[in-house]
Amino acid sequence: MDIPGLPARRAALNLIDAVLRRGETLDRAAGAALARVRGDADRALARAIAGEVLRWKVDLDALIDSATHQRLPDDAKPRAVLQLMLAQVLRLETPPHAVIATGLPLLAGGPRRLAHGVFSTLVKRQVSLPDVPTLPETIRARWGGRAEDIAAGLAVPPPLDLALRDPGETAAWAGKLGGVSLMPGHVRLPRGSAVGNLEGFREGAWWVQxxxxxxxxxxxxxxxxxxxxxxxxxxxxxxxxxxxxxxxxxxxxxxxxxxxxxxxxxxxxxxxxxxxxxxxxxxxxxxxxxxxxxxxxxxxxxxxxxxxxxxxxxxxxxxxxxxxxxxxxxxxxxxxxxxxxxxxxxxxxxxxxxxxxxxxxxxxxxxxxxxxxxxxxxxxxxxxxxxxxxxxxxxxxxxxxxxxxxxxxx
The missing domain is CATH 3.40.50.150 (Vaccinia Virus protein VP39)
Incomplete structure (x- = not known):
């Protein structure tokens, strides 16, 4: 029987692999990766873990490299497992014991002791991520002087934006939904809002945009x-x-x-x-x-x-x-x-x-x-x-x- 929470972590690992090794989008990879994950909460957790790893990958790799005597290959499974373990502790505030219980089993038949040692060392050091994600070098070269400013916008996933069918009702919908408007016909809500449960969805008063x-x-x-x-x-x-x-x-x-x-x-x-x-x-x-x-x-x-x-x-x-x-x-x-x-x-x-x-x-x-x-x-x-x-x-x-x-x- 699977350890509770393990299917979500396994799915997150598969999502990361699909992106980094096969060049797939997260959305396209989600169908196969999440097929065996039950419940919306666990599916959302798998997506969240994978997203945080991809957002902070350069910085997570730097932490991993700081705790190993011999650098793990970029495509080594222990590196990917350590990435998702650290992302949970440092970004999702998951307790370390829960991360270990659901992370190490992903290395069945592999170097669990190595991963456990690296993870424990970094937790004991009380490591942290920078305020702003470090972009891959190829991205920084392409985006030039804009790169650092853009990176600052990646630290937190975006809020939920709604476009209104009737811009004349902007103030009314902002009040009903508890949001803010940045221009007529627009309402912004905190991320994590359940779209289908919001007032106005069923009657088509707005759409996500x-x-x-x-x-x-x-x-x-x-x-x-x-x-x-x-x-x-x-x-x-x-x-x-x-x-x-x-x-x-x-x-x-x-x-x-x-x-x-x-x-x-x-x-x-x-x-x-x-x-x-x-x-x-x-x-x-x-x-x-x-x-x-x-x-x-x-x-x-x-x-x-x-x-x-x-x-x-x-x-x-x-x-x-x-x-x-x-x-x-x-x-x-x-x-x-x-x-x-x-x-x-x-x-x-x-x-x-x-x-x-x-x-x-x-x-x-x-x-x-x-x-x-x-x-x-x-x-x-x-x-x-x-x-x-x-x-x-x-x-x-x-x-x-x-x-x-x-x-x-x-």
């Missing part, structure tokens, strides 16, 4: 019945925003599973859109659009607060693949606009090649973003673009990293 992710659709304004294409639309937060703002929305995406979620959200919120499953690189519209929102596929490094796996599985190859795809999508989207139409491009990436590099090469007429269109505390760049990162609005809980730009077709 990071504050930064809600900005691109806002930049198109009120639709007044005009036609808009939400390109790469699923899982649908921007589609819901556009529909609630009065646009005649065509929501296009290739993923059947993600489009099913989009349709569920449309049903729940009682909003409407024409949903099209197609490959954007092959599909052709039957008429031009008044506006297009391209929230393009990207490396998603801007979501590192909630998806710390991106810190370890994204490199030059993935960035190059995404930039090539984004270039093709931008070219097609620009051709589908009517004269006078507006295009908004967004990526939840911190990589300049996916943001600034793409915007600088588009041949449409720039339509600069104004400071009055943004949440207080954010400002556009000198080019009229918007760049956000997890260090911004830190006192209010931060936000995801995005690049957003806007153009008009003349």
């Amino acid at each position: 990071d504050l930064a992710a809600s900005i691109p659709a806002r930049l198109l304004g009120n639709g007044e019945g005009r036609r808009v294409l939400d390109l790469c639309a699923a899982p649908g937060g921007k589609t819901l925003q556009l529909a609630s703002a009065g646009w005649d929305v065509t929501a296009l995406d290739l993923s059947k599973r993600r489009l099913e979620r989009l349709r569920e959200n449309l049903d729940r919120t009682r909003l409407s859109a024409q949903v099209v499953r197609a490959d954007a690189l092959e599909w052709q519209p039957d008429a031009a659009f008044d506006a297009i929102l391209l929230d393009a596929p990207c490396t998603a490094t801007g979501t590192c607060r909630r998806h710390p796996d991106v810190l370890h599985r994204i490199g030059p190859r993935q960035i190059e693949e995404m930039t090539q795809l984004q270039e093709r999508l931008l070219e097609r989207a620009a051709g589908w606009l009517r004269p006078g139409g507006v295009l908004v491009y967004a990526v939840c990436s911190l990589e300049p090649q996916e943001g600034e590099g793409q915007a600088a090469n588009l041949s449409l007429s720039p339509l600069p973003i104004g400071k009055d269109e943004l949440p207080a505390g954010l400002s556009p760049t000198s080019e009229g673009w918007l760049r956000t990162d997890p260090a911004m609005l830190a006192e209010a809980g931060g936000l995801d990293g995005f690049f957003i730009a806007r153009w008009r077709k003349v």
Whole structure:
């Protein structure tokens, strides 16, 4: 019989392995890794342990190396087990005896004594983690001078952001839910809030959407019945925003599973859109659009607060693949606009090649973003673009990293 809590730790170990060895996302790896874990609490614990290991991996490795005479190989199982044991003590405040009872059995047939000795030595030293996670060297090189500020935004997982169907009820919903609002149509709640149990969920008064992710659709304004294409639309937060703002929305995406979620959200919120499953690189519209929102596929490094796996599985190859795809999508989207139409491009990436590099090469007429269109505390760049990162609005809980730009077709 399994030791209580052991399945959750075994699942966390499998999640870490899936990310670091196979390059999978945490979300994709979760299905198989959590299959034998019973109960929502234990599944959430496994995800939390894996997330903290990936967020603090560089610092956890430094502690482990400080207590070993011979450095453990990077892919050695004892290192991974020690990472998750230390993450529980130092980040989740799990008692050391419980960590030992559920950690050492993961090394059945292996060097339990070594792991026990290293863990006990570090606990006796009363070691601690730095205030800010240390980013992998490759990340620091890519993000340059922004890296240390961004790292500061990773220390604590993000709060829960809600986008409201009716921005006119912002104050009312903030009061009902006990949250705060950083701009009309937005309410922020503490992390850990059970979404399905919150007032307003069943009647579709709001949906979950990071504050930064809600900005691109806002930049198109009120639709007044005009036609808009939400390109790469699923899982649908921007589609819901556009529909609630009065646009005649065509929501296009290739993923059947993600489009099913989009349709569920449309049903729940009682909003409407024409949903099209197609490959954007092959599909052709039957008429031009008044506006297009391209929230393009990207490396998603801007979501590192909630998806710390991106810190370890994204490199030059993935960035190059995404930039090539984004270039093709931008070219097609620009051709589908009517004269006078507006295009908004967004990526939840911190990589300049996916943001600034793409915007600088588009041949449409720039339509600069104004400071009055943004949440207080954010400002556009000198080019009229918007760049956000997890260090911004830190006192209010931060936000995801995005690049957003806007153009008009003349």
